[in-house]
Amino acid sequence: MSQRNYRAAIVGTGAIAHAHAQALLGSGRAELVAVADVDARRAAEFAGKYGGPSTHAGLDDLLREEQVDVVHLCTPPQLHAPLAIACLEAGVTALVEKPPTLSLAEFDAVIEAERRSTAHVATVLQHRFGAGALRLRRLQEAGELGRPLLATCNTQWYRDEAYYAVPWRGTWESEGGGPTMGHGIHQFDLLFSVLGPWREVTAVAARQARPVDTEDVSLALVTFENGAVATIVNSVVSPRQTSQLRFDYERATVEVEHLYGYTDDDWTVTPAPGQEGVSELWAEGRTTTSSGHDGWLAAVFDALDRGEAPPVTAEDTRRTMEFIAALYASAFTGERVQAGQIAADSPFARRMDGTGAPWEKVRNP
Incomplete structure (x- = not known):
């Protein structure tokens, strides 16, 4: 080529x-x-x-x-x-x-x-393309890890009030949402690139500390078409900042913890008893490159x-954007939301805050 x-x-x-x-x-x-x-x-x-x-x-x-x-x-x-x-x-x-x-x-x-x-x-969405993510998807597709069973995805960052002094930050009209839209998207998009299409989400969102219109924390329980289940946390109020992903497979636990970009040194693999060969497979082709824009x-x-x-294609991104809309819809209505449920006429399709954030209703009855 x-x-x-x-x-x-x-x-x-x-x-x-x-x-x-x-x-x-x-x-x-x-x-x-x-x-x-x-x-x-x-x-x-x-x-x-x-x-x-x-x-x-x-x-x-x-x-x-x-x-x-x-x-x-x-x-x-x-x-x-x-x-x-x-x-x-x-x-x-x-x-x-x-x-x-x-x-x-x-x-x-x-x-x-x-x-x-x-x-x-x-x-x-550059974290899909780091060496660890590429290796993880390759081993999963080859069946070396067994079935994916459980995952956790935590984006726990810290943004102070000075960060939100920039006029376009912290509003639905200019950012579309809080840490779910602008911060955690990197981690749960990587999660989706590994686990595939999500099926259902149950979520909460809250404005805990920051003087913003959007949420500053959200949490979701997610089921996937392949049967895996996951928790997703997005925060900008967490003083010890971290980005964590953990995948529990039948044959191994695969984890990465970093902040704004990872290398192979940030990944760990814990084989299940009798599955020590997984560690050897993971060690093949180690690099020192970072999961950046390169x-x-x-x-x-x-x-x-x-x-x-080119990646990340419109089809891939839409699945991630639909998840964000579903998370807000679940958080603000108290209902479980299925993939495909948010139709074009849904208020959560037109705006991520849909029918309105609960804290706005309290402030503006």
Whole structure:
């Protein structure tokens, strides 16, 4: 398979954009030709740091004046859907930071735009592509671990009030949700990439400490089509920060604990009695690489080289976005929610807070 050299642009030059630029420049397969930001000074500083790409005030100018293959969308979340649709209408593949949209309805609009386009859309969920996750899926698919039985997925982070002083943070209108949308999505998306389609969710969400409109904690009990069960915790009020995933299989427990990115050193395997060979299989092909944007971007370019939709595809992301909507629906209605239950006319499809967060009803009776 021959490798193309891709012309790339970045829209939004905040903190996460630096990870994208570094991955692009380190890939050897792309050229960063343009950046856009509403803050001209910040765009110029960013461009100067990464080889001098041209600068633009916005995506429209960039698409009109540049020939690009892919656009990395690193803006605040409320801009993701309209910018992704604009890229697709221009025949340019959009690589969208999480959360990809504010609602399931918005994401379905992006899917429709992709169907009309010659280009693709993919969500940046890079933890799927670390060596440990790749190895885990490979061993599971080969049957080496036995059936998956139980999993736990904890994103327990800490964000203080100063973090939420940024105007677009902490509201349903600009972020679409709290830690369920913007923080825990990385971990439970990795969980879903291993365990496959979820079937049912029962959840709670609460506003415990932060002065926000959204939740600052959520918890979910999830069943999967393959029979596995899992708990998922998402928090921004936890002083000892950690990201933990644990998978209990018939033949071994596989665990990873890290914060914002893992290496093979962060994974452990505990074989069941008599299954010590699992440890030997796990040790094969160990690396020192991190689960950052580099591995994800390499997978994106590999897919584009083959003429395929890049990961994480719209289909994969929709399953994760539907889960988020279902978690909020369960938390705010007190009901169990099945996969496929949230139809287009559901209030939880149009907005993640659906019929309204309980604490808002108390404040505004």
